[in-house]
Amino acid sequence: DVKVTQSSRYLVKRTGEKVFLECVQDMDHENMFWYRQDPGLGLRLIYFSYDVKMKEKGDIPEGYSVSREKKERFSLILESASTNQTSMYLCASSLYQGSRTFGSGTRLTVV
């Protein structure tokens, strides 16, 4: 089975901190994605990557950046965390046009 592993299940950070969320997949998928999930809003795409060092903005990229230096790893960076970035963050990967495999999520609280 494909595994997508997110490094932290729960994270509490202070306003203004730089925050790194890490995601690793073990099945050589080309595509990787970062979503945030908020009640009533479903999943919203922050950034995605279709190859190493390649990235594209999703629907809500403001306040975030990403890094993909290796195929298996896709990092989400909050440059200066703010309270409105308190959310559940989900990483996913897929083959070309395949269904997504999701990680278990990181619940981030910014205080």
Next chain:
Amino acid sequence: AQSVAQPEDQVNVAEGNPLTVKCTYSVSGNPYLFWYVQYPNRGLQFLLKYITGDNLVKGSYGFEAEFNKSQTSFHLKKPSALVSDSALYFCAVRDEGSSNTGKLIFGQGTTLQVKP
């Protein structure tokens, strides 16, 4: 532009009864449609997808979904609900003509509550 709507925030059903979770979509080309399920404190799990072919798609855990092009719907169904089916369900769509990365648009989610 692509969009997907799940008109019900919550669906309640008694165990053993059939269940339906509704989804409608809008795309400019042919749709690729997906259903995912999320159990508490977990990531999303893939249930089933429609790409082409038979309008009735069978998926995991006894779920199926019916693609209806004229009504632009892709409702999730199960003949006999289980308490363990209680979870949050997401419908997602992508346009056949969208880029290689297959950007999916997710609905807002429907909470399914199955009571014993």
